[in-house]
Amino acid sequence: MELALSRGMNETCGTTTRRFLMKGSAGRPIEMVTQKRPPFGLSASILVGNEARYLGAVRRFMHLVIEECPIRPEEAYVVTLAVDEAVANVMEHGYGMGKPGFVRVEIEIDDREFKAVVSDRGTYFDPTALPPLDVQAHVQNGRSRGLGVFMIRKLMEQVEYRVNEDGENELVLQKQVERV
Amino acid sequence: MTIPFKVVAAEYEPWIWELKLEGSIDMSNYAKVDEALKGVFERGASLVIVNLQRVQYISSTGFGCFLGYYNPAAKEPKWFVFTQVPPAVKRVFHSLGLGGILEFAESPAAAAALLRQKVRKSLAR
Numbered sequence: 001m002e003l004a005l006s007r008g009m010n011e012t013c014g015t016t017t018r019r020f021l022m023k024g025s026a027g028r029p030i031e032m033v034t035q036k037r038p039p040f041g042l043s044a045s046i047l048v049g050n051e052a053r054y055l056g057a058v059r060r061f062m063h064l065v066i067e068e069c070p071i072r073p074e075e076a077y078v079v080t081l082a083v084d085e086a087v088a089n090v091m092e093h094g095y096g097m098g099k100p101g102f103v104r105v106e107i108e109i110d111d112r113e114f115k116a117v118v119s120d121r122g123t124y125f126d127p128t129a130l131p132p133l134d135v136q137a138h139v140q141n142g143r144s145r146g147l148g149v150f151m152i153r154k155l156m157e158q159v160e161y162r163v164n165e166d167g168e169n170e171l172v173l174q175k176q177v178e179r180v
Numbered sequence: 181m182t183i184p185f186k187v188v189a190a191e192y193e194p195w196i197w198e199l200k201l202e203g204s205i206d207m208s209n210y211a212k213v214d215e216a217l218k219g220v221f222e223r224g225a226s227l228v229i230v231n232l233q234r235v236q237y238i239s240s241t242g243f244g245c246f247l248g249y250y251n252p253a254a255k256e257p258k259w260f261v262f263t264q265v266p267p268a269v270k271r272v273f274h275s276l277g278l279g280g281i282l283e284f285a286e287s288p289a290a291a292a293a294l295l296r297q298k299v300r301k302s303l304a305r
Contacts, residue, residue: 052208144248
């Protein structure tokens, strides 16, 4: 998927809002919005359709967020992985592959904390209610899938599931980070 | 800079194949990795060096491709050794407890040596 960015910028009340339009291979734009919250904070959001090919766009979005609010590279990789896994889970299990739907990712990041809210209107399911996984036993029993939730729980310090007032599933991921 | 996804399988030396992955491996393209692996096994090979030097990102679906073949107790087990794994990826593998399942080597040559050792051990049983 070719990703070409075009940017527009607004500055109001000390905040800077940037809109990025990414073109997918079908030419349909994906909008990402970032908003700086001085002195070190940033809010950002992206909305993608329920197609696995948009996972690259979500990671590109994460890269842009971290570019604007840099954290340690190992933490950058971990939070990107957690968000990607959460979005992939929605696509595969929340909606089912090929079914219509959207996934929204909203990020808040500052010099100490990273927070992501992954929202969707798929099947209601609380991944935090799954029992802990013994990964060694899981693999030795011949199972190679179903590691996404396990990874999210291992990589993030707080994982919370809720249904918002609009009836959307929200998976909230939080982790302490260190700005560089 | 984004590295485009690519998977290339080539014979490294007799009986040992090298699978070089590039770019990002996720739910959208893991099937191509699995297809490449199946292609290697269909040639009769069971020893694979997995070179991740140019991998920028790999999700649980991506490395699940390899875990699916992990069965040391099998009559004809498939053996993988991962090499040139980017530090961020390796850290995640270890923090998930996969260090005891997946094997790593610093270079393709070291990976090949490890695989040859496994064959010798299994023949000695």
